[in-house]
Amino acid sequence: MLNSVQHYTSMNGNDTDKASFALDGVEVEFQAGETILAAASRARLYIPHLCWRPEFKPHGSCRVCIVKANGRAVAACSTQATAGLAVESQTDELNAQRKTLLQMLFVEGNHFCPSCEKSGNCLLQATAYEMGMEGPHFEEFYPNRPVDASHPDIMLDFNRCILCELCVRASSEVDGKNIFAIGGNGIGARLLVNSTSGKLVDTDMALADHAMNVCPVGVILPKRCGFVIPIGQRRYDIEPVSEQGDEPS
Numbered sequence: 001m002l003n004s005v006q007h008y009t010s011m012n013g014n015d016t017d018k019a020s021f022a023l024d025g026v027e028v029e030f031q032a033g034e035t036i037l038a039a040a041s042r043a044r045l046y047i048p049h050l051c052w053r054p055e056f057k058p059h060g061s062c063r064v065c066i067v068k069a070n071g072r073a074v075a076a077c078s079t080q081a082t083a084g085l086a087v088e089s090q091t092d093e094l095n096a097q098r099k100t101l102l103q104m105l106f107v108e109g110n111h112f113c114p115s116c117e118k119s120g121n122c123l124l125q126a127t128a129y130e131m132g133m134e135g136p137h138f139e140e141f142y143p144n145r146p147v148d149a150s151h152p153d154i155m156l157d158f159n160r161c162i163l164c165e166l167c168v169r170a171s172s173e174v175d176g177k178n179i180f181a182i183g184g185n186g187i188g189a190r191l192l193v194n195s196t197s198g199k200l201v202d203t204d205m206a207l208a209d210h211a212m213n214v215c216p217v218g219v220i221l222p223k224r225c226g227f228v229i230p231i232g233q234r235r236y237d238i239e240p241v242s243e244q245g246d247e248p249s
């Protein structure tokens with residue numbers, strides 16, 4: 001078994017303890033309070049995820065980051081790393097569960113990848129490819145989700161929303177604007193715009209907002225610059241998601 005706690009001598013000459021856990025047999029050091037996913041991401045080891053980004057607290061909604069920690073199924077984004085933990089991630093069983101979760105996300109919305117501006121830059125699409133998803137498997141819901149093109153510079157295509165709340169957190173915690181919220185429950189849950197009209201034009205959303213950059217799918221898009229980079233030459237067209245770190249796209 002791998003050593004879970006090792007002693008190092010720091011720059012100032014003091015002994016420090018560095019704790020580690022094993023991810024699929026690879027030792028990963030973590031800092032106090034860090035989650036399994038945060039530590040793996042820092043070590044550039046891939047655990048599939050959709051609703052997590054390093055700059056935000058975990059949300060724990062997509063469950064795509066499911067791993068087994070000492071044999072127990074947990075969400076890697078919200079489970080604290082502990083010394084000596086044996087974490088399994090890349091197993092056929094877990095990848096099959098992730099694939100099912102992804103297939104459900106695809107049928108709950110309207111995802112027309114071949115014509116989507118986000119194709120090739122989409123974390124949902126890239127993760128589905130990574131998990132070997134070849135079709136939706138389940139019957140599509142085809143929900144009615146009209147787009148919001150009211151804002152002069154930004155468009156919202158709710159058809160693609162996976163309710164990860166990253167835009168909600170970015171707008172609230174970074175931009176200080178609270179422009180987005182999730183309303184409703186279960187299959188009726190949807191992304192809402194916080195304005196009297198419910199339209200984006202009646203908010204102070206701006207292209208420079210962090211909320212413009214965090215959507216893992218193609219909901220929040222700038223107008224008048226579609227397909228500037230051709231499909232086939234985009235981030236996940238060039239390198240699979242499992243080979244990339246979590247820096248912003």
Ligand code: SF4
Nearest residue numbers: 161162164165167215
């Ligand atoms: Fe997540 Fe994008 Fe939907 Fe916001 S719009 S909840 S970032 S999928």
Ligand code: FES
Nearest residue numbers: 049062063065077
């Ligand atoms: Fe962990 Fe979504 S990334 S639940």
